[in-house]
Amino acid sequence: MNQIQGIRGMIGDLVFRTVYGQTITQKRPTYSNGKQSDLQKGTRDKFRRVSGEVKRKLLNPEVKAHYKREAERLKLPNAYTAAVKEGMKS
Secondary structure (H helix, E strand, O other): OOOOOOOOEEEOOEEEEEEOOEEEEEEOOOOOOOOOOHHHHHHHHHHHHHHHHHHHHOOOHHHHHHHHHHHHHHOOOOHHHHHHHHHHHO
8 A cells, every 4th residue: 555654735625634643635624504603713713823822832842842741641642732732721
């Protein structure tokens, strides 16, 4: 079986992403009515904000080491995911 490694992003209607070290392909998500609820918009806006904050935080090696330990403790794939999880709770 041929495997594609290290690719992520979108090509046409296919989305490539890495989950637990394996590259997977999915169809691009669609929204049945083309509209987002207020809750969806709020969650997406919060995720966008938290993601940006986390990327800046993880530039600090000490902070990144802390979240790497948290990721291992919580059995998450990486420090970024652990930090986003924490940020989304608040």
